[in-house]
Amino acid sequence: MSVYVHSWYTWAALFVTLTAYIVVAGLLKPISFLPFHTPCNKVLANVSQTTRLVLVRILRQGHIPAHISFIMDGNRRYARTQHLKATSGHISGFHNLTRVLDWCNALGITHVSVFAFAINNFTRSADEVEALMDLATNKLRELATKSELVKKHNVRICVVGNRSMLSEEVQRAAEFAEEETKNNTGLRLNICFPYSATDEISFAVQKVAEDVASGEVRVEDVDERVVADRLRIKSPDPDILVRTSGQVRFSNYMLWQSAKHTHIQFIDVFWPNFSFFHMFCILVSWQLARSQISYRKA
Amino acid sequence: MTAVVWFILLALVVVLVRVSGYQSKWKVRQQLLDGACAVVLRSVQLAFAVHHSFQAWVQNSLTQAGLDMQELLQGDDTEAVLAKRQQLSDLLASLPQRPEHLAVILPEVKVRENEAIGNMLAGEVDDVEVLCAWGLLAKISHMSIYTRDDSLSRSFDSIAGRLRNSKMVARAFDGRTPNICLEAKAQVEHICAHSDSSQPDIHICLWSRDHGYPSIAKLAQELAREVQSGALSPTAITEACVANRLQDLRGCKHPELVLLLDDLPCMSEFPPWQLQNSELVQIGSGERSLGDAVFRALVRFAKIEMRWGK
Numbered sequence: 001m002s003v004y005v006h007s008w009y010t011w012a013a014l015f016v017t018l019t020a021y022i023v024v025a026g027l028l029k030p031i032s033f034l035p036f037h038t039p040c041n042k043v044l045a046n047v048s049q050t051t052r053l054v055l056v057r058i059l060r061q062g063h064i065p066a067h068i069s070f071i072m073d074g075n076r077r078y079a080r081t082q083h084l085k086a087t088s089g090h091i092s093g094f095h096n097l098t099r100v101l102d103w104c105n106a107l108g109i110t111h112v113s114v115f116a117f118a119i120n121n122f123t124r125s126a127d128e129v130e131a132l133m134d135l136a137t138n139k140l141r142e143l144a145t146k147s148e149l150v151k152k153h154n155v156r157i158c159v160v161g162n163r164s165m166l167s168e169e170v171q172r173a174a175e176f177a178e179e180e181t182k183n184n185t186g187l188r189l190n191i192c193f194p195y196s197a198t199d200e201i202s203f204a205v206q207k208v209a210e211d212v213a214s215g216e217v218r219v220e221d222v223d224e225r226v227v228a229d230r231l232r233i234k235s236p237d238p239d240i241l242v243r244t245s246g247q248v249r250f251s252n253y254m255l256w257q258s259a260k261h262t263h264i265q266f267i268d269v270f271w272p273n274f275s276f277f278h279m280f281c282i283l284v285s286w287q288l289a290r291s292q293i294s295y296r297k298a
Numbered sequence: 299m300t301a302v303v304w305f306i307l308l309a310l311v312v313v314l315v316r317v318s319g320y321q322s323k324w325k326v327r328q329q330l331l332d333g334a335c336a337v338v339l340r341s342v343q344l345a346f347a348v349h350h351s352f353q354a355w356v357q358n359s360l361t362q363a364g365l366d367m368q369e370l371l372q373g374d375d376t377e378a379v380l381a382k383r384q385q386l387s388d389l390l391a392s393l394p395q396r397p398e399h400l401a402v403i404l405p406e407v408k409v410r411e412n413e414a415i416g417n418m419l420a421g422e423v424d425d426v427e428v429l430c431a432w433g434l435l436a437k438i439s440h441m442s443i444y445t446r447d448d449s450l451s452r453s454f455d456s457i458a459g460r461l462r463n464s465k466m467v468a469r470a471f472d473g474r475t476p477n478i479c480l481e482a483k484a485q486v487e488h489i490c491a492h493s494d495s496s497q498p499d500i501h502i503c504l505w506s507r508d509h510g511y512p513s514i515a516k517l518a519q520e521l522a523r524e525v526q527s528g529a530l531s532p533t534a535i536t537e538a539c540v541a542n543r544l545q546d547l548r549g550c551k552h553p554e555l556v557l558l559l560d561d562l563p564c565m566s567e568f569p570p571w572q573l574q575n576s577e578l579v580q581i582g583s584g585e586r587s588l589g590d591a592v593f594r595a596l597v598r599f600a601k602i603e604m605r606w607g608k
Contacts, residue, residue: 205540254571
C-alpha cells in the first residue's frame with residue numbers, strides 16, 4: 001500500500017481524476033445527480049475568471065483597438081439548437097452581450113457598437129418583432145439603472161438608428177437610457193436599433209443639405225469629412241468588425257465606417273456561444289495585422 | 299580585488315536605484331508580471347503567424363493536387379482540354395445560384411509589390427483578362443473590378459486591346475467572340491461588338507475609390523445646392539432618393555458577391571453603398587491562381603442562404 005501512496009503516478013492519476021470530475025460536475029446543468037456539483041461549478045467559474053484576467057493582461061501588453069463592432073447574429077438558430085423559442089435565444093444573446101461588454105471594458109476598449117435590430121427585421125413575424133421590442137424596452141431600462149457595467153464602469157449608452165420607426169414606449173426607453181448615462185465617461189456603447197447603413201448615409205446627406213440651407217456649412221466645403229461628421233454613430237471608424245454565426249455579409253451595417261480599413265472577422269459560432277477565447281483570437285489576429293493596416297492607410 | 303569590484307558594482311546599483319526613484323515591491327512585481335505577459339503575447343502572436351502560414355501552405359499543397367483551372371483556359375485546345383472545359387462549364391451552370399454581378403477587389407500596386415498576395419496574381423491587364431474569361435465561363439453578366447488606387451483605369455487602353463485579341467476569352471465563350479462592354483469612370487468601349495446584338499455578353503466596370511466615398515460626397519453637394527436653390531426640400535432626401543441618384547446609369551444591381559483577393563480582411567475603401575447585401579468571400583495567397591480563386595468563390599456563393607433580414 002505504501003508503495004502506491006508514494007508513487008508519483010498515483011498522485012498524478014488522482015489529480016487528473018479530480019480535475020476531470022470538477023470539470024464534468026461543474027459543467028452540468030443546475031440540476032445534477034453528481035455530488036458536489038455546486039462547489040465544482042464555483043471552482044470552474046473561479047478558474048475561468050482567473051484565466052480570463054491573465055489573458056486580458058497578456059493582450060494589454062500589445063495594442064488594443066479603440067472601437068470594436070459586433071453583428072450579433074445567430075440567436076434564433078441557437079434557440080433552435082437548444083429546443084427553445086426564438087425569444088429565449090435573444091435573451092441569451094443579451095446576457096452574452098453584457099459579458100462581452102465586461103471583457104471589452106477590462107481590455108480598455110473605449111467604443112463598442114452592436115447591431116441589435118435591422119430596419120429590414122421588421123419583415124419578421126409580428127410576434128417576434130413585438131417580443132424583440134418588449135425585450136429592448138426592458139433591457140434598455142435595466143442596463144441604464146441596474147447594470148453593474150453602467151454603475152461600476154461608467155458605460156455611456158447611445159441608441160443609434162431611425163427611431164421614428166419605433167413605438168413611443170420603445171422610444172421613451174431609449175431616451176431614458178441615454179439620459180441616465182449621458183454624463184458617463186467610460187466605454188461608449190452604441191446600440192444600433194433600428195438601423196441600416198444606407199438609412200444612416202441618407203440621413204447624413206439630408207443633414208448636410210439642411211446645414212447648407214441654414215448657412216452652417218458652405219456648399220463648396222461639402223466633402224467626405226462633412227458627410228462623415230453627420231452620420232448617426234458618433235464614434236471613430238471601427239478597428240474590428242465581428243460577425244457571428246458564420247454568415248459572410250455586412251447586411252447593411254456600418255458600411256461607410258467598415259469599408260475603409262476595418263479588420264473584418266466572420267466567426268462560425270452563434271452569438272450566445274461567442275466566448276472570450278474567440279475574442280482573444282480576434283484581438284491577436286488584429287494585433288498581427290495592425291502594422292499592415294497602418295501601412296496601407298498611409 | 300574581487301571584493302572591491304563587487305563593492306563598486308553594488309554601489310552603482312544603489313546609486314541607480316536612488317536616482318531612478320524608489321519603487322515599491324508591488325510596482326516591481328507588476329512590472330515583472332507585465333514583462334512576462336509581453337513575452338507570452340509575442341509567443342502567441344508568433345504561433346498565430348506560423349499557424350496562418352501553415353494553413354496557406356496546406357491550402358497551396360491541396361490545390362497543387364487538384365484540377366488546374368487556369369490551364370483549361372490557357373492550354374492548347376486538345377480533345378482532353380476541350381472535354382474538361384465543357385465539364386467545368388456544365389459544373390458552373392449547375393450551381394444552384396450564381397451572382398449576376400460579381401465584384402472583385404484586387405490589391406493595389408504597392409500591396410502587390412510588397413506582400414505575398416502579389417505572387418498569386420500576374421499583371422493587372424492579365425488579371426482582368428482572366429477575370430473576364432471566368433465571367434464568361436460562369437455566365438456572369440456584370441463584373442466590377444476594383445483597385446483602390448485606380449490603376450486599372452490608367453491601363454484602360456491596354457486592357458481593351460488585350461480583351462479584343464484574347465484567346466483565353468474566346469475559349470471561355472465556346473470559341474466565339476464575345477461582345478464585351480468595358481467601362482471606367484470616364485471611358486466606355488464596346489469590344490468585339492456584333493451588329494445584331496446590342497446587349498453585351500459581359501459588362502466589365504473598372505472601379506476605384508472614386509466610385510464610393512467621393513461620389514456620395516458629390517451627391518451630397520449636389521442635393522445641398524438644389525435645396526439651397528429651392529428646387530428640392532430637405533425632407534425629400536430619402537434613402538430611395540439617394541439610391542436613385544447613386545444608381546449605375548445602366549441600372550445595374552449591386553454586386554451579390556464580392557471576392558476579396560487579399561491576405562488582409564479589409565475592404566480597401568470599396569464603395570460602401572454597393573456593399574449592402576453582398577456576400578463576401580476572401581481568398582488569400584494560399585490559392586495557386588486567380589482562376590482557382592474565382593472558382594472557389596463561386597462554389598462558396600452557391601451554398602449561401604440569403605435571408606434578407608427574416
